[in-house]
Amino acid sequence: MVSPSPLNRFSLPNLGIGLGLRTVHYAHILEHAPAVEWFEILSENYMQTKGRPLHFLDRVAERYPIAMHGVSLSIGGTDPLNRAYLAELKALRDRTKALWVSDHLCWTGVAGKNTHDLLPMPYTEESLRHTASRIRQVQDVLGAPLALENPSTYVEHAGNTMTEWDFLAALAKEADCALLLDVNNIYVSAYNHGFDAADYFAAIPFDRVVQLHVSGHTNHGTHIVDTHIGPVIDPVWELLGQAYRATGASILLEWDAEIPSFEETHADALRAKEFIVKAAS
């Protein structure tokens, strides 16, 4: 693929075009060792287990570069950081030698109750200070930059005092963290909230972006849900091309439900090349 030197300030490498590691593809990957450049794992799938998931993960990690992507850090939550979770996250990173760890700009629950959803933050100064402080604590535990992903959201808080893109940029600077830019999430949230994706792009500090996500979604007409189902639509690929041109970051296709064969999933991921060239021309 077109592979400029990584442009991020963390000197994290461009791994190329990767896929989310999914259980339905384990057998194919281990039997055929396909020419995928890297895999992203869903961290929680390999935590709270000592059994079969780790058996497969170890074999994949022997052959491919790995990055870790979580959904339960609850970096914006107001419950204390879950130290046991963090310790297990770090142990998993040590086990897989993951090149970086990412999670979402969100919170997942409060008062001990976990919704297992990526709930939207109020974009305020208070949230900014609170979340930046927690990111710094997490990075201290991990001993590495945390890459924070912009979420898909379906509501905006009435108390917001800034846009998501201004919040994300300010947060990354305040916490000195990396970013995982999900171009599908920008597309989804732009549709749901009525903003222009170009405004989002204009604010992003691209030198902090170490990874790009791209995926399918489900459009219900009144709103789009970030389902990670189906092939990526061209407007999202075009955003990916623009983001890659600005960042030279590793690209990852997420496909989480109604997952097709490995070959079909990989073929969709490789469409990224077409849009990288298009964005560069």
Add this chain to the structure above:
Amino acid sequence: MSTSSLRDVQMWMVAAITGTEADAKPQDVERYVTAGPRLSASGRFAIYRSGYHARLVECLLDDYPVLAAMLGEDQSDALCREYIDRHPSASPNLNAYGRHMSSFCREAKLESFPGFDAIRGFAADLATLEWALVEVLHAETAPPLEIAELQAMAPDAWARARFIRSDALRVFRFEYPVNAVFIANRIDEIVPEVPGPAPNALAVYRKDTQLWRMELTPAMVGVLEPLVAGKALGEALATVEADESNPEVLAETGANLMVWFREWVDAGFFTRIEVDAPPPTDPGPDPDPGS
């Protein structure tokens, strides 16, 4: 927004997402979130409310596919929703979320599921089996005991031998024939009628990456159950011998014990053998120091 107000927003939002419709009144929703270009504030917020239940129901259906098939879509959904209300997740990880299902089936009063009382025993047994498969999938496995270690054991050591079980082994006595139901649904792809009681026993285990189930005769479980509970073989056999209610069990045990052990070792039920020290021999009366 003060520090407490961020907390307050989060407390309200979780209560409104996980609670009843009364916990998400439109006037409250509009106070906290804005309308979008195509949906009202309540319409947007409903996406999170429906997503919460859908996500946890999906998790439970993933762990309990046969139970769900046996109950049917509406009733399994009702069961899951009552489970979710009773057992909200408190963990960052969903791997163990469904662990209470068997006890929930056995004890819960399910207002949205009339007729559940008639099948709760069966449902609880089936949930036990399906959860065991989840547990052994996630269990750590040590290298299994080799058959050569069994063969090398001195004859007089057998009675004192404790067979340390694999963490990826569970042994159950069921009131209902849930393994037959499991096979019918997962292998034959049919949904059988809910069966009547028929006591049986089953081992659920993982060997390498594969999950297995082994049906156990009354004689087999009579020996295996005390062994996995940590008793020495001699103690386990004494328990079998002490039960005079079924002489066939004793005869079957005597005839097949070594065959069972080969089968169990081959299946990876045990990881090692620990042999208790022999009991001290009686030295007899002290010699009379005065003689």
